[in-house]
Amino acid sequence: xxxxxxxxxxEQTVATxxxxxxxxxxxxxxxxxxxxxxxxxxxxxxxNTNPLxxxxxxxxxxxxxxxxxxxxxxxxxxxxxxxxxxxxxxxVGLTFRAAxxxxxxxxxxxxxxxxxxxxxxxSQIEQDGLLIRCGPMVRGGDANSLLKPxxxxxxxxxxxLASATIGGICANNASGMNALDTYQVLHAIKLxxxxxxxxxxxxxxxxxxxxxxxxxxxxxxxxxxxxLRSDTELSSRIRRKYQLKNTTGYGLRAxxxxxxxxxxxxxxLIGSEGTLGFIAEVTQRTIALDPCSASAFLLxxxxxxxxxxxxxxxxxxxxxxxxxxxxxxxxxxxxxHQVGVPPIVAGLEAGVTALLVQTGAETPxxxxxxxxxxxxxxxxxxxxxxxxxxxxxxxxxxxWNVRKGVFPAVGATRAAGTTALIEDVCYPVARxxxxxxxxxxxxxxxxxxxxxxxxxxxxxxxxxIFAQGFTTEADKHRYQQLIDAVVCHVVDGFDGSLKxxxxxxxxxxxxxxxxxxxxxxxxxxxxxxxxxxxxxxxPGVLLNDDPLVHLKQLKPLPxxxxxxxxxxxxxxxxxxxxxxxxxxxxxxxIVANRHLATLDAEGKAKLxxxxxxxxxxxxxxxxxxxxxxxxxxxxxxxxxxxTRQSRSLAQPEGKVSQALAAHFATVTTIAGMGLTLGxxxxxxxxxxxxxxxxxxxxxxxxxxxxxxxxxxxxxLAFADEQNDVDFIYLPSCVSRVMGPQxxxxxxxxxxxxxxxxxxxxxxRFSYPAALxxxxxxxxxxxxGQFHASAAKSAEVLEVLWQQSQQGQRPVLVDTSPCAHKLLxxxxxxxxxxxxxxxxxxxxxxxxxxxRLQVTPTAHSIALHQTCSSRRMQADGAQLxxxxxxxxxxxxxxxIHCCGFAGDKGFQLPELNAAALAPLQSQVSSCQGGYSTSRxxxxxxxxxxxxxxxxLLQLLDQQSSAEPxx
Numbered sequence: 001x002x003x004x005x006x007x008x009x010x011e012q013t014v015a016t017x018x019x020x021x022x023x024x025x026x027x028x029x030x031x032x033x034x035x036x037x038x039x040x041x042x043x044x045x046x047x048n049t050n051p052l053x054x055x056x057x058x059x060x061x062x063x064x065x066x067x068x069x070x071x072x073x074x075x076x077x078x079x080x081x082x083x084x085x086x087x088x089x090x091x092v093g094l095t096f097r098a099a100x101x102x103x104x105x106x107x108x109x110x111x112x113x114x115x116x117x118x119x120x121x122x123s124q125i126e127q128d129g130l131l132i133r134c135g136p137m138v139r140g141g142d143a144n145s146l147l148k149p150x151x152x153x154x155x156x157x158x159x160x161l162a163s164a165t166i167g168g169i170c171a172n173n174a175s176g177m178n179a180l181d182t183y184q185v186l187h188a189i190k191l192x193x194x195x196x197x198x199x200x201x202x203x204x205x206x207x208x209x210x211x212x213x214x215x216x217x218x219x220x221x222x223x224x225x226x227x228l229r230s231d232t233e234l235s236s237r238i239r240r241k242y243q244l245k246n247t248t249g250y251g252l253r254a255x256x257x258x259x260x261x262x263x264x265x266x267x268x269l270i271g272s273e274g275t276l277g278f279i280a281e282v283t284q285r286t287i288a289l290d291p292c293s294a295s296a297f298l299l300x301x302x303x304x305x306x307x308x309x310x311x312x313x314x315x316x317x318x319x320x321x322x323x324x325x326x327x328x329x330x331x332x333x334x335x336x337h338q339v340g341v342p343p344i345v346a347g348l349e350a351g352v353t354a355l356l357v358q359t360g361a362e363t364p365x366x367x368x369x370x371x372x373x374x375x376x377x378x379x380x381x382x383x384x385x386x387x388x389x390x391x392x393x394x395x396x397x398x399x400w401n402v403r404k405g406v407f408p409a410v411g412a413t414r415a416a417g418t419t420a421l422i423e424d425v426c427y428p429v430a431r432x433x434x435x436x437x438x439x440x441x442x443x444x445x446x447x448x449x450x451x452x453x454x455x456x457x458x459x460x461x462x463x464x465i466f467a468q469g470f471t472t473e474a475d476k477h478r479y480q481q482l483i484d485a486v487v488c489h490v491v492d493g494f495d496g497s498l499k500x501x502x503x504x505x506x507x508x509x510x511x512x513x514x515x516x517x518x519x520x521x522x523x524x525x526x527x528x529x530x531x532x533x534x535x536x537x538x539p540g541v542l543l544n545d546d547p548l549v550h551l552k553q554l555k556p557l558p559x560x561x562x563x564x565x566x567x568x569x570x571x572x573x574x575x576x577x578x579x580x581x582x583x584x585x586x587x588x589x590i591v592a593n594r595h596l597a598t599l600d601a602e603g604k605a606k607l608x609x610x611x612x613x614x615x616x617x618x619x620x621x622x623x624x625x626x627x628x629x630x631x632x633x634x635x636x637x638x639x640x641x642x643t644r645q646s647r648s649l650a651q652p653e654g655k656v657s658q659a660l661a662a663h664f665a666t667v668t669t670i671a672g673m674g675l676t677l678g679x680x681x682x683x684x685x686x687x688x689x690x691x692x693x694x695x696x697x698x699x700x701x702x703x704x705x706x707x708x709x710x711x712x713x714x715x716l717a718f719a720d721e722q723n724d725v726d727f728i729y730l731p732s733c734v735s736r737v738m739g740p741q742x743x744x745x746x747x748x749x750x751x752x753x754x755x756x757x758x759x760x761x762x763x764r765f766s767y768p769a770a771l772x773x774x775x776x777x778x779x780x781x782x783x784g785q786f787h788a789s790a791a792k793s794a795e796v797l798e799v800l801w802q803q804s805q806q807g808q809r810p811v812l813v814d815t816s817p818c819a820h821k822l823l824x825x826x827x828x829x830x831x832x833x834x835x836x837x838x839x840x841x842x843x844x845x846x847x848x849x850x851r852l853q854v855t856p857t858a859h860s861i862a863l864h865q866t867c868s869s870r871r872m873q874a875d876g877a878q879l880x881x882x883x884x885x886x887x888x889x890x891x892x893x894x895i896h897c898c899g900f901a902g903d904k905g906f907q908l909p910e911l912n913a914a915a916l917a918p919l920q921s922q923v924s925s926c927q928g929g930y931s932t933s934r935x936x937x938x939x940x941x942x943x944x945x946x947x948x949x950x951l952l953q954l955l956d957q958q959s960s961a962e963p964x965x
Contacts, residue, residue: 026110027092031069034090034112038072041082046073052614055595056588057113060097061160061570063419063468064105064506065555068095068113075119077280081196083114084536088195093539096274098137098165100587101571102172103422104505106273106541108553116167118581118918121894125150126283131187133283136167139575142893152286155180158501159407163572163632170279172503173247173271177323177358179459181501182284183251183270190281191269194532201266202283211262218261220530224523225255225264234519241516244426245461245500247271249512249542250524268527273503274538276531290322290360292367295396296374297342298355299383303328303440303453306353307433309378310457313357314429316377318458320370323358325403326457328440332402334409334452340401344385352383355457356403358396359389367391406454407465408634411568414467416559420568421468425490426500427460435494439464442489446482461500470554480551487511506553509544560597563642564590566635573629573639578899578915583618586629586639592619593642620646622911624901625782626867648784657780661788664733665772671737672712678705679712679742687742695909703906708941710738710934716771717755720764727847728804728811729754729765730796732818733775734934741938744947750814750934753953757844760961761851765812768799776818777825782902793825797832807834812843814952816932817902820868839869840932840952841878849884852959859927860888864940864948866933867897878932881951885958892922900939916943930954 039047048054048071058067074080087094095109098116107113121137129150134143141162144153156169157176164174175181188202197214200206211218229235235256242253254267269277300306306326313321329351336346359374361367371389390396411420427435436453443451443464451466469475490496491514498508498515513521528543540549559565567590574585584592592615599608625640660667682690687707694705713736719729731751739749748756758765768774774796777789800811800822813819819839826832838846863882865875882889899905899915920943923929929948931937937948 026069028069030090030092031111034086034092035070037089038083038086041086042072042074042079046079047071048073050614050618052592052611052618053584053588055611056584056592057097057100057115058108059555059569059587059591060100060105060107061103061568062105062108062505062507063421063470063555064108064553066105066108066110066553068109069111071113071115073115073117075117077192077198080192080278080280081198084192084194084196087112087536088534091534092536094536095538095541096167096171096278098167099139099160099163099571099574101160101164102168102273102505103424103502104499104507106172106503106505106538107168108506109538109540110553111539116165120167120280129286131283132286133188133281134166135281136165136170136279138166140164140166140169145893147286148289150286151289151291153289154284155185155287156182159404160570160572163570163575166282167279170270170282171272171274173251173501174503175245175501177325177456177458179245179318179456179461180287181245181270182282183254183267185285185287186267186270186282187285188283189266189269189279191266192278192280194277194534194536198280199262199265200281201262207262217530218265221255221261221264221268221527224526224530225261228252228255228520228523231519234517237517238520241495241497244428244497245456245459246426246497247501247503248497248499248508248515249504249521250276250527252516252520252523255523265531268531271503273505273542275528275542276537278537291362292364292391293322293358293360293396294367294371294389294391295356295358295399296371296389297344297387297399297402298357298378299344299348299386300353300355300381301383302351303353303436304433305381306355306457307436309355309381310432311429312377312381313355313374314458316373320359320373321357321458322360323356323456324458325356326454326462327354327356327402327406328436328453329353330450331406331452331454334413335402335405338401338405338409340398341405342387342398342402344387345402348385354402356399357389403454406452408636410452410465410467412566412635414566415469416565417471417557418467418469419555419557420465422463422465422502423486424455424461424463424500424502425486426497427462427490427494428496429458429460431494432457432460435460435496436462438489438493442485443482446485447478448482456500459500460496470556476551476554483550487514491515504542506541506544507550509540509542510547510550512543556594556598558594558598558601560594561642561645563645564593564637564639567633567637568635570634572632572634573637575894576628576632576896578624578626578897578901579622579911581917582911582914583622586633586637589619589623589639589642590637616650619643620650622908624867624897624899624904624911624915626897626901627871628867628897631871644781644784644786646784648786651784653785653787657785657788661775661780661792664775664792668733668737668772675710675712675738678709682709698909703903704909706905706909706938706942708741708938710741710938713737713739713749713751716767717749717751719767722766722803724764725766725809726758726763727765727809727843728768728800730768730774730800730811730813730818731771732813732815732934733779734818735814736772738934738938740949741941741947744949746949746953750950750952753950753956754812754814757848757852757952757956757959760956760959761848762961763847763851766803768796768803770799774799776813776821778817778821779902781821790825793822797822797826797829797835800837801832801835804835807832807836810836810838810843810847812838812840814840814932814950815934816840816866816872816874817868817935819874820872823872839872839874839877840950841869841881842874844881844952844955845877848955848959849881852955852961854884854955854959856884857886857954857958858888859886860890860925861886861954862890862892862923862926862929862944862946862948863951864895864898864929864931864936865891866931866936869932870896878951881955882930885951885954890923890926892919894918898936898939900936902935905935905939912939913943916940919944928954
């Protein structure tokens with residue numbers, strides 16, 4: 001088992017940086033001394049020099065790679081201040097990372113990478129939703145979930161909103177289709193300077209102390225502002241450039257927008273990309289959700305006509321046109337075959353360009369007037385095949401699927417070994433038509449004729465995506481020529497922004513002076529000197545004197561495995577991964593796999609072996625293989641497939657798996673006996689003592705006995721005659737083996753609960769033939785035993801097909817993981833297209849609820865929606881059922897998969913514990929917990945203080961056969 005934390009010495013860190021990765025480590029001796037100094041001041045495990053982790057975190061969503069020499073994890077401001085003090089002492093560079101979704105290389109370093117922990121993940125709604133106060137680790141999507149009941153949302157809407165954190169959104173001043181950014185809505189900020197000084201602008205005491213102790217700094221900022229203001233031409237240029245979206249360099253507008261230097265400082269931190277200070281907390285003003293909205297998918301003959309339409313729509317104002325997204329013909333070609341895209345897209349000829357337009361209003365009447373105004377404005381220009389405005393949510397979602405699918409489509413179809421590179425520029429809207437034509441010509445001239453142009457047209461903010469390789473010098477030279485041409489095109493041709501919303505990073509750092517000019521650049525340099533004189537914060541980012549830094553340390557994307565070659569390393573998968581706070585995320589597993597493939601290809605067997613000693617535990621064993629990553633991945637990669645493949649290669653199928661599959665009834669019998677024996681032992685030595693004993697033995701390979709272990713299920717409930725039933729009931733092998741935990745007041749196994757529900761509903765059921773030997777194959781699949789898995793699945797599907805009379809009778813599969821596995825396998829065989837396989841909640845809503853009288857409980861309940869439920873989109877049905885059964889349903893945030901993963905809760909309990917770390921505090925007010933997976937319920941009970949059981953048990957508890965009198 002690989003170990004994490006302080007066990008690695010500082011000297012080992014330096015050796016890792018110089019030897020393992022075959023590169024010269026920057027500031028290596030100083031980092032070694034820094035590590036020795038800071039280690040005793042931080043909790044155990046805060047320092048990480050695990051070589052595989054250093055590689056895995058050397059990538060972010062950009063196309064650069066810098067390998068850190070040391071990774072630190074901090075959870076509070078006190079730890080941050082200790083780290084800053086040591087970093088100043090040894091002149092060590094610190095780069096902060098939250099989600100790592102930045103596209104321009106902002107969260108990479110070859111010095112010390114500081115990973116923010118859960119201590120920075122907190123939020124507070126204020127003034128009835130008008131304000132939201134967040135720590136930097138709160139994800140944007142989660143903030144919006146909290147605000148939704150108030151009819152509000154945060155202002156920035158970057159495409160990465162679900163994954164990006166508030167800290168990253170603020171540090172990059174990210175925006176989106178509505179042009180609003182954090183700078184415009186900043187209410188208060190808590191920041192930390194390079195010397196450890198904390199300023200909380202919402203706290204009068206903090207403000208007063210800061211003004212006293214940092215009077216010189218504030219005076220210096222005022223002096224810089226005075227210099228800018230005294231230059232009428234320069235100050236006018238700054239104001240004009242911020243009429244466009246602009247994240248190139250530091251936000252000089254702060255020095256003109258505010259007279260108070262403290263407010264200048266607070267706003268300078270926004271968009272500074274972690275180079276001026278640390279953003280510890282932000283309070284921002286929220287914006288209202290439109291009660292009524294409509295979208296249209298408008299077509300135009302060519303890019304020029306679409307540009308003219310954008311210019312006309314921009315004159316209507318934001319209150320009429322809320323969003324206007326442009327997609328050129330290459331973008332439409334890229335997405336035309338994707339699921340959910342309107343059929344009209346597939347038949348469009350070359351040149352046709354689309355505008356996706358959205359409008360929102362307070363009332364239906366106001367909305368209708370705005371739609372009429374928009375249609376009147378673009379009528380002379382639009383193609384008659386345009387798709388009209390719709391208020392239907394499903395239709396609108398279909399329209400927006402086109403926009404959402406552009407980047408994934410390019411990423412998925414690019415040549416293996418290349419990266420999907422996205423640039424981000426902004427033009428004056430009045431010149432958009434001219435700019436788009438010039439941009440297309442430029443791309444064609446440099447060999448990028450297949451590049452896709454799309455973006456937030458209403459702001460003149462356009463993205464262009466192209467596949468780019470960096471394996472040869474010719475590749476790099478072609479890219480260099482393109483970027484040089486783009487800089488001339490944007491800056492000289494249109495006085496636009498080289499970066500509109502993706503941040504300067506390393507990619508545009510060499511061109512900040514070119515866009516802003518010498519005077520403005522000198523002011524930026526002065527700001528950096530005032531706030532970070534020793535260059536501690538994020539060295540190399542945003543301002544960089546190396547004119548070729550954008551062409552260095554480029555990320556290798558080797559062809560390593562067809563299962564993952566399409567990965568664009570965006571990091572969207574990470575937020576749902578149960579092992580993200582224990583070992584690795586899906587992105588990091590892919591990065592590690594690619595690096596190992598590179599070492600093998602280069603014949604560096606020794607370096608590969610050094611990493612492989614950590615790989616099995618970190619990348620393979622602690623992967624839950626739940627597949628939730630695929631639900632977030634723009635190109636649909638399921639990293640669990642890679643994990644199962646690795647397990648299969650490590651332990652090829654043989655006679656053991658064949659024997660287990662062939663004698664499955666014996667396997668389940670032995671498992672039941674094991675539970676009985678375990679509980680007998682627990683009664684003798686005590687359940688707590690048995691758990692502690694097995695935990696001590698766990699490092700030597702012993703499974704852990706949990707105090708929430710179920711009892712043996714005992715006998716199945718009786719079934720009805722085969723020839724006269726309403727549904728087929730397939731109890732999973734887990735339900736046949738595992739009964740309730742010992743302290744559950746309900747002593748029944750799940751088959752007895754289903755029997756009771758069927759009786760109340762007046763329904764009859766039968767079990768599949770040879771039930772004791774039946775299995776969906778999931779236990780075999782998770783271990784990479786694919787043949788055994790397929791054989792068991794095929795066996796049970798055929799039995800269900802026959803007994804359901806070729807799909808005429810529904811089939812209840814009483815646990816979600818088994819239902820999902822069978823649905824996936826059935827979808828591969830057209831014979832089973834009519835087979836009705838239903839997980840518990842869907843079955844209950846469709847067949848039980850219409851026949852039952854339900855009285856919701858007044859108690860709060862916790863609902864765990866399993867990874868399999870989410871993957872087969874049954875989570876909505878589960879929530880619907882839970883809300884019918886309880887007036888207060890709690891679905892804990894940031895828990896997407898419990899990490900129990902079949903038997904990993906016994907074999908790797910640390911995975912389950914890490915995945916469920918946020919659970920107990922969120923369900924403390926609940927009287928019970930419910931789910932649709934028996935194994936998940938074991939871990940959920942262990943880490944919540946509640947008894948978790950099947951959602952069907954709550955339905956039985958809250959229902960009756962006769963209407964209430």
